[in-house]
Each structure stands twice: as C-alpha cells, then as structure tokens.
Amino acid sequence: MIRVLLADDQQLVRVGLRSLLELDGDIAVVAEAADGPEALREAARVGPDVALLDIRMPHLDGLEVTRRLAAAQPDVRIVILTTFEIDAYVFEALRSGASGFLSKTVSHDELCRAVRVVAGGEALLSPSVTARVIAEFSRRVEPPESSPERLAALTDREREVLTLIARGLNNAEIGNALAMSPLTAKTHVTRIITKLAARDRAQLVVLAYETGLVRPSGR
Incomplete structure (x- = not known):
C-alpha cells in the first residue's frame, strides 16, 4: 500500500x-x-x-x-x-x-x-517536462561554469548516461542510444544516483545542468 x-x-x-x-x-x-x-x-x-x-x-x-x-x-x-x-x-x-x-x-x-x-x-520527468524545466533553468540563471570535480566519481559511461538522463530519456531509450539493455541502463542510473548522493533522476537533471555537463540549447 x-x-x-x-x-x-x-x-x-x-x-x-x-x-x-x-x-x-x-x-x-x-x-x-x-x-x-x-x-x-x-x-x-x-x-x-x-x-x-x-x-x-x-x-x-x-x-x-x-x-x-x-x-x-x-x-x-x-x-x-x-x-x-x-x-x-x-x-x-x-x-x-x-x-x-x-x-x-x-x-x-x-x-x-x-x-x-x-x-x-x-x-x-518526461522529455516534454524536462524540456520545460530546462527552459526555466535557462531563463533564471547564467550558463554555469564547468564543474568537473563534482562529477569526478563518474566513469565515462556514467557521464554519457547522465547526459541522456538530462535530455529526458528513460531507461529503455538510454539503452537503445548506448547499445545496452534497459536493465543495464537502470543499473548505471542507480550507481550515478549513489555516487552523486542525489535523491532521484530529477536531481540528476538539475545537477547535469548546474555542473555544465549539459547546457541548454542556444546558450
């Protein structure tokens, strides 16, 4: 329940x-x-x-x-x-x-x-919702300086996954984009959440933009 x-x-x-x-x-x-x-x-x-x-x-x-x-x-x-x-x-x-x-x-x-x-x-955070959140982020703040030290614990593959999370892709879509199974994609997402001490995917999206890993289009 x-x-x-x-x-x-x-x-x-x-x-x-x-x-x-x-x-x-x-x-x-x-x-x-x-x-x-x-x-x-x-x-x-x-x-x-x-x-x-x-x-x-x-x-x-x-x-x-x-x-x-x-x-x-x-x-x-x-x-x-x-x-x-x-x-x-x-x-x-x-x-x-x-x-x-x-x-x-x-x-x-x-x-x-x-x-x-x-x-x-x-x-x-569907892709359409993520797009609106990104638009709000772009409107409210200056483009962030790159903060690679905040993402230092991530592997290159995990950074790729985080980038796709920030674009609004679900596990199946991430798996398709990176030639892995949805279960493997989910495992990567779980590890990223743990390494970055985030609550869930929503905070991962915010973190990806705040660190400059992903930038709003047109900025």
Whole structure:
C-alpha cells in the first residue's frame, strides 16, 4: 500500500484528489493538510511514502515545505501540484528535493501512475517536462561554469548516461542510444544516483545542468 499525504489549501481539490487516488486499492490517503505548517506536522506524524504538495499554500509555500520535508524525511517522495503545466517555482522545487510535478487537472490514470512512479524511486520527468524545466533553468540563471570535480566519481559511461538522463530519456531509450539493455541502463542510473548522493533522476537533471555537463540549447 502506498501511503499519501495531500496538502492543498482548497478543500475541494483535496476531496477530488483523494477520490481519484482511492479508486485503486493500492493507494491510501493517510493525511491531509490545508497549509504548509500543517503539511510538515502531518508528514512527521504519519510518515507518508509520497507527499502531494500544492506549490502555493498559506504560511509556508510548497517550495519551503519541500526544502524542509526533504531535509527532515529524505525517504518521502515529493510531488508538486500546480494549476499550470509550468510554474515559476517548479525548477527550484526540483532543486530542493521534489521528484516532479503534476497539473491539478490530471486524469485518474495519470495521477495514480505518478504516485506509483515516485513511490518506486523514479522521477516525473518526461522529455516534454524536462524540456520545460530546462527552459526555466535557462531563463533564471547564467550558463554555469564547468564543474568537473563534482562529477569526478563518474566513469565515462556514467557521464554519457547522465547526459541522456538530462535530455529526458528513460531507461529503455538510454539503452537503445548506448547499445545496452534497459536493465543495464537502470543499473548505471542507480550507481550515478549513489555516487552523486542525489535523491532521484530529477536531481540528476538539475545537477547535469548546474555542473555544465549539459547546457541548454542556444546558450
């Protein structure tokens, strides 16, 4: 059973999300919160597997809750809920420890799949989502100076894999691009996450751009 915390200041949104999540028997909403401080309290109380956080909440917004929750309970997977497909704070949320983001207009199947994906240690970063994150990164910061020392622990093959992760490829696509099986690609991804002390693929994408391994096109 995947245990979920819902945090949104609109009760109707919480009711709607709960009803969608609990249509399936393997997901349970174990706590709800109407603002940031309550989200942190409930997370500490119930220890959810996944926290669905509205980016815009009273008292503490989703970004600050993400920072604090990622630091206090690193095993909790965090998904940002947003009204729009891309939000000015989404990149910073990923940087702070979120595993991805979802529009509040998602379908039942999309919502449940997202919860299962992040609960399994993956990230909600399809190629289209990654492209928008990259665009936001390009808009907000200057092109980074190369920081090879941060990637010194990686082999040449792992750097290749990390580059493809940053482009939004999944394990099967990475395997196809590098003539390896999806399982081998997954093994490389797991090793990269361990070596770089990252939470998941979302932070690997951020790290690849911050170190200059991959640069946004046109910069």
